[in-house]
Amino acid sequence: QGTRDHPPAQAALRDRLLSAGVSCFKRHGAAAIDTPVLELRETLMGKYGEDTKLIYELQDQGGELLALRYDLTVPFARYLAMNKITNMKRYHVAKVYRRDNPATTRGRYREFYQCDFDIAGQFDPMIPDAECLKIVHEILSDLQLGDFVIKVNDRRILNGVFAVCGVPESKFIPACSTVDKLDKVPWEEVRSEMVGEKGLSPEAADHIGEYVQLHGGLELIERLLQDPKLSQNKLAKEGLGDMKLLFEYLTLFGITGKISFDLSLARGLDYYTGVIFEAVLLQQENEHVEEPVSVGSVAGGGRYDGLVGMFDPKGRKVPCVGVSIGIERIFSILEQKLEASGEKLRTTETQVLVATPQKHLLPARLKLISELWDAGIKAEMLYKKDPKLLKQLQYCEDTGIPLAAIVGEQELADGVVKLRDVATREEVRM
């Protein structure tokens, strides 16, 4: 339940998608690492808040207590700490496991691919963070998914907002997860959850509302840096200063057109400590709509400077920032697009079918195909001793093989091969 086989057409599409990610990561100089699907249970415990209950545990069959990885970030942090690595740019594309209620129609599975890029190390502020946003921009542009916006915020700014609005520190995390719902429900509902469930005062909630409904660019950052209350808060000031720097770098990258500093962005995970971001696709069906409507997150990430230290016996920190591409959701979108276009994705790369038009020519086929393989040419033949030529050509049409190399008695006698273009039916002897 909640898992699926990928038949060839899906596997080919998924490969195309993952290649787009991997080639971007390589373009940015990242190295690949691979970690086991199995982790010690204790490694995963206490890292995912409430979601810890979604971890798949292995039966105790003697030996260590194991679990299936929940994401690729915690194993990466474990890997860095275990090997005392303080500096690394890596990507990792692999499956992760969540014992969630699957919603397979919306592309949510219990086993799914993650496609992560992270930069670990102590560097000058916002340079690696800006690169992560550039990567999201490159991949989403490359995949031609339509218009998108990358929302950016900073956990320090959010915490500063909560502080100046009079929220006690113990309620920062609950308040954060409520704010995060603003992309799905109107402010009134968020407000009533804050006051009702989360126990914030109505005044604090109203005050928060004034901030978290703001979004914009450099001018908003400047305005908040002048905000009489927020500018007095150390965390918020730091966060806003870095946000300004980030926008400078993004301007040099030429991508600010797709970036929105959005104070409602909070992101679920506990381990973020600085910049956070999330890319959403925009609906384009109705061009008269004033505000574009979001159709869901397709990438996200942020800075997590404390996670590696949790795995180091001496608590030594390694600052990290990273991005995860939402492969499964993008996969669903591409699948729908492909279906709508009627385009049929080839599942093999075969260039030529080796065919014979008469009986008793299997030896000729075997000899020719072997020469083709040895020359690096992708070739197939039917596994029948004496197939009909029509069947062989039909197979080419069914599977999209563009050429047929035909050896008949005449060709054998003349020492040639007849090469046929399956689509145009043109033939040349060679």
Place this chain on the structure above:
Amino acid sequence: QGTRDHPPAQAALRDRLLSAGVSCFKRHGAAAIDTPVLELRETLMGKYGEDTKLIYELQDQGGELLALRYDLTVPFARYLAMNKITNMKRYHVAKVYRRDNPATTRGRYREFYQCDFDIAGQFDPMIPDAECLKIVHEILSDLQLGDFVIKVNDRRILNGVFAVCGVPESKFIPACSTVDKLDKVPWEEVRSEMVGEKGLSPEAADHIGEYVQLHGGLELIERLLQDPKLSQNKLAKEGLGDMKLLFEYLTLFGITGKISFDLSLARGLDYYTGVIFEAVLLQQENEHVEEPVSVGSVAGGGRYDGLVGMFDPKGRKVPCVGVSIGIERIFSILEQKLEASGEKLRTTETQVLVATPQKHLLPARLKLISELWDAGIKAEMLYKKDPKLLKQLQYCEDTGIPLAAIVGEQELADGVVKLRDVATREEVRM
């Protein structure tokens, strides 16, 4: 325990190795499929004989009872039956899990990659079987692992031998697993295990010994087809007839030089029903040794015509033949070779480092690198505002980046970039 992280150097080597396999499979027209790491426990039970105890089971957390896959063959058979597919050529490269005693120094792990190619479908005899052997030949030649031999046998021939030697049918499988040890221990030991542990009569054992120590080529097949006893056994006759056909096809492929029909080859798994084969590397250190010494199996496979039927409610059979490349053992060999050669494998593909020789030039670096990325060029820069030029060039040398694109004040003023060949120190302005 028994698992490992692949740091970048290992991940790069493994990628190179898996690519060799995948490009060969694609050359032969195979499509990719992907199946979950998790299977229902009942799918895996009763398929691996004694080794069933090595299956990793998941904790019962409510819902289905799950286990981690043990190989890629059973999931493939389950996939075919579940989707009523009767005809498919597929490859699958993925991790499998065995709760074995790990022997990590010999490349044996609890989590390891398998790299499989299989052909399912009802076809004319031995054509797909011959292709599997051709594939093994291509991959091992491509990887330049040194000399190798592919041993071939047929379960039907082995069973025929046991029958004519007076072994009761109930003891075929135990006798088979004892014969399989002949590549590691001398015949006397195998014989005493047969008589002692397996309870065969000394006469039967001696008789078996006369057959299973034979190996050769077409002439041996011809000789056994004339063997007064074996030629009377229906199974053996079928197997020998097909073996002859196989050798004809392999002759057309031009690879019989590396093929040995070896009656001692038995292979462990229960599900094989016809041709079986195993590739072993030959030791070449001492060229005066008469008989080359084997250093272990690096690929194996065979025909399993009954497995898919086990998953079909009506027991409908789909004949299959396939090969599994022993990625982990080959990986260990390549790793040792690489170490011995002193060659350093690059872990990234970065083509150029964007560098600046003076302070306050971060904006120029960000602008240039962004242009390079957008043009599809693999580029890196140091994440420092004002790095020293020497440090930047040192980074190129450490990581094997061949070029540095340098923008200094002069270059900015002139509107050029200085491109430096890191190895030769040659520079051009462009």
